[in-house]
Amino acid sequence: MLRPRIIVCLDVQDGRVVxxxxxxxxxxxxxxxxxxxxxxxxxxxxxxxxxxxASHEGRGTLLETVRRTAEVLFIPLTVGGGVRTAxxxxxxxxxxxxxxxxxxxxxxxxxxxxxxAERFGSQCVVASIDAAWTEDGAxxxxxxxxxxxxxxxxxxxAVAWARECVxxxxxxxxxxxxxRDGVRTGYDLELTRAxxxxxxxxxxxxxxxxxxxxxxxGFREGKAAAVLLAGILHDGLTTVxxxxxALAGWDVPVRPAPAEVGT
Amino acid sequence: MSTGSSDTPHVALFDYGAGNLHSLAKGLEAGxxxxxxxxxxxxxxxxxxxxxxxxxxxxxxxxxxAGHEARVREALAGGYPALGICLGMQLLLSESEEGEGGGVGxxxxxxxxLRARTVPQMGWNDVVARDMGDPVSGSxxxxxxxxxxxxxxxxxxxxxxxxxxxxxxxxxxxxxxxxRSWGVQFHPEKSSTPGLAxxxxxxxxxxx
Numbered sequence: 001m002l003r004p005r006i007i008v009c010l011d012v013q014d015g016r017v018v019x020x021x022x023x024x025x026x027x028x029x030x031x032x033x034x035x036x037x038x039x040x041x042x043x044x045x046x047x048x049x050x051x052x053x054a055s056h057e058g059r060g061t062l063l064e065t066v067r068r069t070a071e072v073l074f075i076p077l078t079v080g081g082g083v084r085t086a087x088x089x090x091x092x093x094x095x096x097x098x099x100x101x102x103x104x105x106x107x108x109x110x111x112x113x114x115x116x117a118e119r120f121g122s123q124c125v126v127a128s129i130d131a132a133w134t135e136d137g138a139x140x141x142x143x144x145x146x147x148x149x150x151x152x153x154x155x156x157x158a159v160a161w162a163r164e165c166v167x168x169x170x171x172x173x174x175x176x177x178x179x180r181d182g183v184r185t186g187y188d189l190e191l192t193r194a195x196x197x198x199x200x201x202x203x204x205x206x207x208x209x210x211x212x213x214x215x216x217x218g219f220r221e222g223k224a225a226a227v228l229l230a231g232i233l234h235d236g237l238t239t240v241x242x243x244x245x246a247l248a249g250w251d252v253p254v255r256p257a258p259a260e261v262g263t
Numbered sequence: 264m265s266t267g268s269s270d271t272p273h274v275a276l277f278d279y280g281a282g283n284l285h286s287l288a289k290g291l292e293a294g295x296x297x298x299x300x301x302x303x304x305x306x307x308x309x310x311x312x313x314x315x316x317x318x319x320x321x322x323x324x325x326x327x328x329a330g331h332e333a334r335v336r337e338a339l340a341g342g343y344p345a346l347g348i349c350l351g352m353q354l355l356l357s358e359s360e361e362g363e364g365g366g367v368g369x370x371x372x373x374x375x376x377l378r379a380r381t382v383p384q385m386g387w388n389d390v391v392a393r394d395m396g397d398p399v400s401g402s403x404x405x406x407x408x409x410x411x412x413x414x415x416x417x418x419x420x421x422x423x424x425x426x427x428x429x430x431x432x433x434x435x436x437x438x439x440x441x442x443r444s445w446g447v448q449f450h451p452e453k454s455s456t457p458g459l460a461x462x463x464x465x466x467x468x469x470x471x
Contacts, residue, residue, distance in 0.1 A: 002430050077286075098450075
């Protein structure tokens with residue numbers, strides 16, 4: 001039985017994990033290698049690094065961070081942020097990423113998804129979609145894809161865009177609700193289900209997780225294959241282990257967390 | 264011909280030129296091996312064992328293999344130890360629905376697309392051992408391991424399959440064995456503790 005996944009997302013800038021506070025300013029919360037390992041030990045099924053470095057130097061540092069992480073992390077690692085070409089993907093994969101997520105780069109040139117899938121296999125290619133409900137969208141009211149960290153709207157309706165990404169080679173969709181991001185009132189289940197039912201590849205629900213119930217609903221009602229978490233873990237509100245144990249109690253067949261070491 | 268001591272098996276990790284080899288190299292080292300990444304079939308067949316990694320597309324990997332199928336098949340059939348992972352496992356077979364070109368043909372059979380609504384299969388799935396006595400895959404029974412695949416192996420002789428997994432009702436070969444060659448459809452280097460243990464057991468077999 002294929003198990004519903006819990007994926008932990010770390011925002012990485014210049015080789016450090018950072019966290020936004022009150023919509024402005026970033027706080028250093030630790031070393032990506034150490035945090036990724038800690039989440040593996042807690043039972044995380046995958047790790048995502050989202051690079052938010054703006055500078056060229058920052059991107060060089062990212063490759064080094066990925067290299068150091070891949071040496072000690074033995075669960076899948078997805079890396080995203082600033083990927084524009086198949087060569088960018090190649091550099092990240094060679095450094096030790098298992099999958100690469102593409103957002104703005106695919107809007108600029110959707111063929112990057114196809115080239116990536118042909119060279120590396122579609123299982124390496126994750127299309128990242130940041131969707132917000134838009135009353136006056138180009139094709140009427142609906143969820144529309146945004147680029148540049150969710151700040152720049154596009155005319156791409158999210159469900160149609162997800163379909164196109166899959167046709168072009170994406171093997172997975174990372175779907176973030178901008179409306180729910182950071183709000184902790186639960187995933188946007190309608191959005192998640194609409195995309196999951198429209199595509200043949202796994203969909204990762206992201207944005208809005210505040211509790212184990214939200215994860216359960218993301219799987220059951222949102223039809224997500226995986227859920228992405230960040231804030232509630234980094235703030236210490238809960239742990240992957242506690243979430244998995246709650247989910248197992250509701251018969252959500254998550255992979256059990258490994259036995260605790262040293263207790 | 265062995266260049267390593269008997270305690271430290273020296274394995275050739277073949278590089279098709281695409282994808283992440285880094286974690287697998289580190290996983291093999293953690294399991295007690297010495298690793299040389301190579302694109303040269305002479306070297307790949309001249310150490311203690313061959314590892315065919317599971318990254319890249321079938322077409323690209325098949326291209327790297329083109330012209331060398333027969334010698335790889337003969338070396339493996341003759342007992343040179345090998346571990347094929349995911350795509351690397353599929354390369355042990357003769358033909359694939361996925362792309363142009365063929366595999367080594369060590370295991371007669373074909374590579375077919377998963378019969379599931381959601382493809383690729385992406386995530387942790389449970390293993391059921393068919394041959395509990397297999398030294399590499401036998402102790403995986405009941406473990407969850409990480410898959411990222413759209414295609415699976417269908418050997419002509421079901422007897423080579425040592426373990427299975429099931430996705431959406433489609434039961435497929437999680438692991439197979441012929442001579443001293445093993446294939447696993449999942450990624451041991453991404454399967455945390457049970458995966459690393461499998462790499463260690465393979466290296467132990469190579470050394471014994």
